[in-house]
Amino acid sequence: MSQKVRNLTPTEPDILGCPRCDLISRIGAVEIGQKAECPRCGYRLLGKSEYRADKLLAYSVTAVVLLIFALTLDFIQYDSSGLTQSMTLLDAAWQLSYFHEKLLAVIVLLTVILYPLLYLFSLIAVFVAIKARASALARYFLRLSSHVKPWLMVDVFLLGTLISLIKISGLANVQLKLGFWLFCGFVAFLLVTYYLVNTMNLWSVVGKQTKTLNNAKAGITAHEQGYKVCEVCHRLVSFGVSDCPCCGDDIDRHWWRSPQATLALIVAATLLLIPAHWLPIMETVRFGAAQPSTIIGGVIELWQSGDAPIAAIVFIASLVIPVAKILALVGLMALARWQTPQAVNHRLVLYKVTDWIGRWSMIDIFVVAILVALVRSGTVMSVYPGAAAIAFGAAVVLTMLAAMSFDTRLFWREAEK
Ligand SMILES: [Zn+2]
Ligand SMILES: [Zn+2]
Structure with a gap:
């Protein structure tokens, strides 16, 4: 059952933003029991359980x-x-x-x-x-x-x-x-x-497939590259877009x-x-x-x-x-x-x-x-x-x-x- 569910919409992100410090990180393969933290502030970007x-x-x-x-x-x-x-x-x-x-x-x-x-x-x-x-x-x-x-x-x-x-x-x-x-x-x-x-685990299961952001660079803030970080699923959202394409959250909710x-x-x-x-x-x-x-x-x-x-x-x-x-x-x-x-x-x-x-x-x-x-x-x-x-x-x-x-x-x- 769990395997079937995991294949529902595979949206494993390879690039995530930190909602706390805005830094973009590239995430490698995260195995069950592992977690990926923001290298700058230690915020947990993704944890697999x-x-x-x-x-x-x-x-x-x-x-x-x-x-x-x-x-x-x-x-x-x-x-x-x-x-x-x-x-x-x-x-x-x-x-x-x-x-x-x-x-x-x-x-x-x-x-x-x-x-x-x-x-x-x-x-x-x-x-x-x-x-x-x-x-x-x-x-x-x-x-x-x-x-x-x-x-x-x-x-x-x-x-x-x-x-x-x-x-x-x-x-x-x-x-x-x-x-x-x-x-x-x-x-x-x-x-x-x-x-x-594990909310981030669940977003990997139910989040919408987002297109790969080839031009987003890790180690630089999202703001400097024209992106905002979604606080709910930590995906990057381009400036001018109001709803997160992955989870649908209103990005400008925290105006x-x-x-x-x-x-x-x-x-x-x-x-x-x-x-x-x-x-x-x-x-x-x-x-x-x-x-x-x-x-x-x-x-x-x-x-x-x-x-x-x-x-x-x-x-x-x-x-x-x-x-x-x-x-x-x-x-x-x-x-x-x-x-x-x-x-x-x-x-x-x-x-x-x-x-x-x-x-x-x-x-x-x-x-x-x-x-x-x-x-x-x-x-x-x-x-x-x-x-x-x-x-x-x-x-x-x-x-x-x-x-x-x-x-x-x-x-x-x-x-x-
Ligand atoms: Zn951070
Ligand atoms: Zn989102």
Whole structure:
């Protein structure tokens, strides 16, 4: 079967561009288990692994089934002074929307449920379409899976759930229900699928045959030779062509990738961080008395109650990461003019860390979502979202967009001058 599939549309590329530094490389024969990296920045241009469609299809379907069951069953149960309440996973979004935090509800719904489902359905569709020899359909869904990939936050949500449990464990008896364990299973299968799917392998199978670019020279940037690099399949696309001939992706999709856009997003995120830390992120009402708490107030509370490691995680995720990320991006932009080739690699590491770490700042938003859903309208205690929640959620999304809008090719372009 695998041999048949590999022969569907053999589009083994011999020349590829690096989407990170724009350098063109000529790729020799890559055997299974081997990979081809960009000689300048180390970006993986192509990696061959065994074609494990049946295994990945089984993992994806299992993940979807586990999530569907997790959605219908109780997630966490909470007992306090004889009152028992339970929440489902969907309540984490619904309750925010009930308290007029619709935008936050949408963020939680998309990153924890809808995008992960869309990602898995896209992969299932890709494997089924390959079996049915429907290449156009496979290309569409493989592109879709690449587009939603950066927005999956199930692992962050799981850590947020554990922090919520620790926050509330001193005040009430909390039980993890079957829905929670099924969600853990879903996260495990999703992550395994995520790391095992070899997108470039799949593009070699379903990508459209592109004509050989005889005049493209390796060792020189695509830009200098009148080409753009497709970020989805790493093939070269001539200037003036808007859709990649191999994968069909819109090459100009990232028109907003510019220093101006990065700067605008950084300024907006910085402004939002002020109310995010100044105003209360949630309000706890106990015996009729309201206790608003800010992000830093929550950290201090965790610290005082003896949960130092958890306090440190929330402190790093909510305070250190957003500020460090903004400073790192500003620094990278400012230093881009004074590059030496040796410094480029250090800055590349800083950029990669900045880009990877940003999503973990969402922890506090997920903690609020879970506590609001779990501890609601009780006679003894209830939790409401505070005004800072939306400001903080928006700031995190904007810093993620700022990192995405950062044009890494600038490192080398400036260094060459
Ligand atoms: Zn490169
Ligand atoms: Zn492409």
